Amino acid sequence: MRGNFTATLATLTTMTLTLLMLGFVLLLTLNVNRTLEQLESQVEVAAFLSADADDAGLLKYVQALPQVSEATLVTSDQVLREMTQDSPYTRDAAALVGNPFPDTLRMRVARVGDSRTVAAAVKGLPGVEDVEYGAGYVDPTVKTLTAVRGVGYALVGLLLLGTLFNILNAVRVAMYSRRSEISVMRLLGATRSFIRMPHVIEGLLVGVVAAVIALALLTPTYLELVRRVHELAPVFPVVTDRQTLLPVLGGVGLLGVLIGLLGSIFATRRYLQELE
Structure with a gap:
């Protein structure tokens, strides 16, 4: 990782930004769902x-x-x-x-x-x-909230795919830059798992660091936005309870780790198959 610091830093930055956007989209979708549930309970x-x-x-x-x-x-x-x-x-x-x-x-x-x-x-x-039944405001409101929720789910899916492809490409570039070392290792009889393990660990470490940084930025930013919303629009049902927020934030962190790990595994497997 020190030998390829620029590539590692680029991968880390990309994953952190992607997890940040993913977290914000998930929280936005969560609040939209809460608003829709409250609206449904009052109609x-x-x-x-x-x-x-x-x-x-x-x-x-x-x-x-x-x-x-x-x-x-x-x-x-x-x-x-x-x-x-x-x-x-x-x-x-x-x-x-x-x-x-x-x-x-x-x-x-x-x-x-x-x-x-x-x-x-x-x-x-x-x-x-x-x-x-208030058709003049109920129907447009429901359509708007449903559209926002659908867009949120679509963005979540796209961001997940984008994050996975980013880590795949980053690991492939890292392995390509070490192709001479890998060739020597293969000539000396190194097994596939022995060659892959450092790259898998690298992807896992990058995923862990990206998840920690993303959560460290996402959590206080969201809490500050919640405070502002409570001041400006106290009737808005913003999600603040820990029972709801902790699984979402924990899921974002776990997702970063899994993407880093799985992306490294898939990239190393495919690269070694291409060499053969």
Whole structure:
């Protein structure tokens, strides 16, 4: 490694930067998934009932729908009390014209994408006057978050392939620069494993060092970004719990070590096969 310091340093730098980008993409994907889960847990489908509707029968029907995780019946008086808390003038208006709010079925769905399906299934029921599920903001938000998550997964895959190819090429270059030594070793009867072992150890060491450097840079940077996000947008569900972060960060470090090791093994095997 000292004899090929420039190649080793280039490989180490490339792996460190790749692991950093990979870690940031994984953390971004993790936060996008958390945001999507929170959005799914808050989306409701509201069915407004007519005065002669069979409230109990409708409630029982929607509770049996597989897409509905929770359903409650809110009477018009309860709706009026809720609206009064948000707008005190609502009670004065209701005293003049009566309670304008109908009985309402509120349904929570297991997935955001199910809200449209549930709304369509409930809308045609007798006694249901109208259905609302926030299509104007739910659908675009879900599409955006799903697209971001898909891009994140694609970037993770590309970065993994790029890291593997980088270490493969670096080890091949290192072995090519030592081709005279390898030829002498082969003439003296050295086994394939004896020739490969130093290069495998080199790849493993480079992977370990790259993983340590990447985690040393990634962890404080992410925590600082989390602090900034909490200050600017405290409602944003940023992932901060150790039970979730430690497996991701540990996975990035382990991945760097495995890529360094496996890349060296594959590169040395292929190079020696080409020599034969």
